[in-house]
Amino acid sequence: MNPDPDYSAAYVRIGTDAGDSGHAFVFTIGRGNDVEVAAIKALAPYVLGQSAEELLADLGGVWRRLQHDSQLRWLGPEKGVMHMAIGAVVNALWDLRAKRAGKPLWRLLAELSPEELVDLVDFRYLSDALTRDDALELLRRAEPGRAERIARLEAEGYPAYTTTPGWLGYTDEKLARLSREAVAEGFPQIKLKVGASLDDDRRRLAIAREAVGPGIRIAVDANQRWDVDEAIEWMRALAPFDIAWIEEPTNPDDVLGHAAIARAISPIPVATGEHGANRVMFKQFLQAGALQVLQIDYTRVSGVNENLANLLLAAKFGVPVCPHAGGVGLCEAVQHLAMFDFVALSGTFDDRMIEFVDHLHEHFVTPVDVHDGRYWPPAAPGAGTEMHAASIAEYEFPADV
Amino acid sequence: MNPDPDYSAAYVRIGTDAGDSGHAFVFTIGRGNDVEVAAIKALAPYVLGQSAEELLADLGGVWRRLQHDSQLRWLGPEKGVMHMAIGAVVNALWDLRAKRAGKPLWRLLAELSPEELVDLVDFRYLSDALTRDDALELLRRAEPGRAERIARLEAEGYPAYTTTPGWLGYTDEKLARLSREAVAEGFPQIKLKVGASLDDDRRRLAIAREAVGPGIRIAVDANQRWDVDEAIEWMRALAPFDIAWIEEPTNPDDVLGHAAIARAISPIPVATGEHGANRVMFKQFLQAGALQVLQIDYTRVSGVNENLANLLLAAKFGVPVCPHAGGVGLCEAVQHLAMFDFVALSGTFDDRMIEFVDHLHEHFVTPVDVHDGRYWPPAAPGAGTEMHAASIAEYEFPADV
Numbered sequence: 001m002n003p004d005p006d007y008s009a010a011y012v013r014i015g016t017d018a019g020d021s022g023h024a025f026v027f028t029i030g031r032g033n034d035v036e037v038a039a040i041k042a043l044a045p046y047v048l049g050q051s052a053e054e055l056l057a058d059l060g061g062v063w064r065r066l067q068h069d070s071q072l073r074w075l076g077p078e079k080g081v082m083h084m085a086i087g088a089v090v091n092a093l094w095d096l097r098a099k100r101a102g103k104p105l106w107r108l109l110a111e112l113s114p115e116e117l118v119d120l121v122d123f124r125y126l127s128d129a130l131t132r133d134d135a136l137e138l139l140r141r142a143e144p145g146r147a148e149r150i151a152r153l154e155a156e157g158y159p160a161y162t163t164t165p166g167w168l169g170y171t172d173e174k175l176a177r178l179s180r181e182a183v184a185e186g187f188p189q190i191k192l193k194v195g196a197s198l199d200d201d202r203r204r205l206a207i208a209r210e211a212v213g214p215g216i217r218i219a220v221d222a223n224q225r226w227d228v229d230e231a232i233e234w235m236r237a238l239a240p241f242d243i244a245w246i247e248e249p250t251n252p253d254d255v256l257g258h259a260a261i262a263r264a265i266s267p268i269p270v271a272t273g274e275h276g277a278n279r280v281m282f283k284q285f286l287q288a289g290a291l292q293v294l295q296i297d298y299t300r301v302s303g304v305n306e307n308l309a310n311l312l313l314a315a316k317f318g319v320p321v322c323p324h325a326g327g328v329g330l331c332e333a334v335q336h337l338a339m340f341d342f343v344a345l346s347g348t349f350d351d352r353m354i355e356f357v358d359h360l361h362e363h364f365v366t367p368v369d370v371h372d373g374r375y376w377p378p379a380a381p382g383a384g385t386e387m388h389a390a391s392i393a394e395y396e397f398p399a400d401v
Numbered sequence: 402m403n404p405d406p407d408y409s410a411a412y413v414r415i416g417t418d419a420g421d422s423g424h425a426f427v428f429t430i431g432r433g434n435d436v437e438v439a440a441i442k443a444l445a446p447y448v449l450g451q452s453a454e455e456l457l458a459d460l461g462g463v464w465r466r467l468q469h470d471s472q473l474r475w476l477g478p479e480k481g482v483m484h485m486a487i488g489a490v491v492n493a494l495w496d497l498r499a500k501r502a503g504k505p506l507w508r509l510l511a512e513l514s515p516e517e518l519v520d521l522v523d524f525r526y527l528s529d530a531l532t533r534d535d536a537l538e539l540l541r542r543a544e545p546g547r548a549e550r551i552a553r554l555e556a557e558g559y560p561a562y563t564t565t566p567g568w569l570g571y572t573d574e575k576l577a578r579l580s581r582e583a584v585a586e587g588f589p590q591i592k593l594k595v596g597a598s599l600d601d602d603r604r605r606l607a608i609a610r611e612a613v614g615p616g617i618r619i620a621v622d623a624n625q626r627w628d629v630d631e632a633i634e635w636m637r638a639l640a641p642f643d644i645a646w647i648e649e650p651t652n653p654d655d656v657l658g659h660a661a662i663a664r665a666i667s668p669i670p671v672a673t674g675e676h677g678a679n680r681v682m683f684k685q686f687l688q689a690g691a692l693q694v695l696q697i698d699y700t701r702v703s704g705v706n707e708n709l710a711n712l713l714l715a716a717k718f719g720v721p722v723c724p725h726a727g728g729v730g731l732c733e734a735v736q737h738l739a740m741f742d743f744v745a746l747s748g749t750f751d752d753r754m755i756e757f758v759d760h761l762h763e764h765f766v767t768p769v770d771v772h773d774g775r776y777w778p779p780a781a782p783g784a785g786t787e788m789h790a791a792s793i794a795e796y797e798f799p800a801d802v
Contacts, residue, residue: 080476083481253681256656284656
């Protein structure tokens, strides 16, 4: 589905008179990056000339104002280019807030009170599945163990899995070698792209399974290639290979389609979310039993605030969150949300992993620390979303917007 | 929900060496119009320097290429700013094709063969509800009566309803006067905005009902104000007023929410679609019984081609299509799709009406002809989407993109 990605980012830097700055971005795969830049520029009046102190003290309010600007909302509503632009602005403010607090974002969030956290979320359109009171109860239930879980996170890291071995187009030899290397590096799960040819998928899964042995999980990812009936047939054919999950079997808007697939191929879990447009879509995927693994993305939705809603929804339905990462800087960013989730909400590593792709980390000021198959919690202040000035200077595209 | 609309449009003009041109637009309500312009510019390489003859001969292919540009698709996928931009480019080509054919768009479409029509549609992600064969069958079934229905359309016009009386903020006297005028002008239905205050809604519905008498339908429109449970309670309270439909009771992405509302307030029909992101969402609304009136919009989805898919889906499920109009030029444009639907697909006026708002028609080269409560079929070649050069000159906003 994405045959020619040209990894790009629409990058936001919000500077202050105090000389500090918050950074964030929207990940894109090439053409259209300028469109995202134009959308971000349309939001400048919401931050330019404002008091940083006031903005940072009420990020729930900032998010609501951006989200409910009725003229900009018309362009979605709450989806696509404009929605992702709101996410970048909100996330740049979160980066600045975490830096000023002297904490990594995961810890900043994990040390907020349940009341402060729910104030960051808008429960409009969610109340048939999750109310403010539901959310408070979930957060309060997890509150007593926070300190203990922070210590565990720092001692054990957060489980990771790798997509590195499984790209389409690799030779069988390369697939086998990279699969073995993933196991040697301590990853408990690898992921293979599927959906181009059933025969190829069967052969590649056999090779991968032989390379990793029986104890390692193998997930597959169809990148939206199939219609509903096709997905069901294809996955029934792959079922004998002990599949950890099938990711994006069909169109990411198709709640009912995913639900039909999930029912038909049970117990193979359906995973999706990297193209989930907003919290209302995630609500429905959960209500319909259309996903068994919820994959948040850091730059697809409207920022940390909306992802808090997504994490709370997942917790309400008892569904594990395994963030999507890779691209440009997604690993650096989304680990913070997974770690917050562990400390303050889910309280468990069971069935939870953050995706890892070893790519482009060198452009970030605080690159991820992934070793022994684990993400190790960042200690540096901020959200992980600041790129090196030298990288920006080298790769900045002349903006004509 | 839309307290301060500033009616705007991102306008596309595709000129040719032959000196003719195709025109179309995306309707917006103010800020963000520039973002839509940037998105349209990102699509220029698909038409600039191309052969008009070749593009117009294969508008199904053009639509697929735009829709499946993997880099641009990432910005949705198939929703929001980028999706609407594709719609504008595709629709400008349809305007040009209809002008070259010397026909109004409705007639051009209604004179295509079933095979030509299904070639314009992409059935990917629809096949669990509508296959190419299903669509062919629906179109072939309606084929024999086309000439007769064209004659009927020209003799009787297409039924319209008006939203003019029902805006929030009008005095009770103005509501009563405009309601009476709507009846005098021959409209079989009026529509009132609701959702700000239940007491006000009750009072206004009583006034409107008294003004129009028992034979005129009164629909209500909540513009996405409610959560699911709130919508159910509110509409149960309004049920005694004999409501023709409730439009946009909640978030436009909430298929399951609309389905729950529809079940709870039956037999009051639920209407939605002006913010329906794409054909996959419409498919689900139909599958779930989440709408009983499907409201296509001319500039929200990716053009005539995607709206053909939406019309075919509605026909498959036996659900009437009552297009959304108003805004800037939406009446001029969308009437063509409703008239095509009557002639070549639905074959009936039953439960079908096009919305009418008497506003801004003077800026269009071929303004709608609405009288006696009917849209009268345009005879001028084109899609109705060309604005007067003088209007463009007067209202063009200095573009900085």
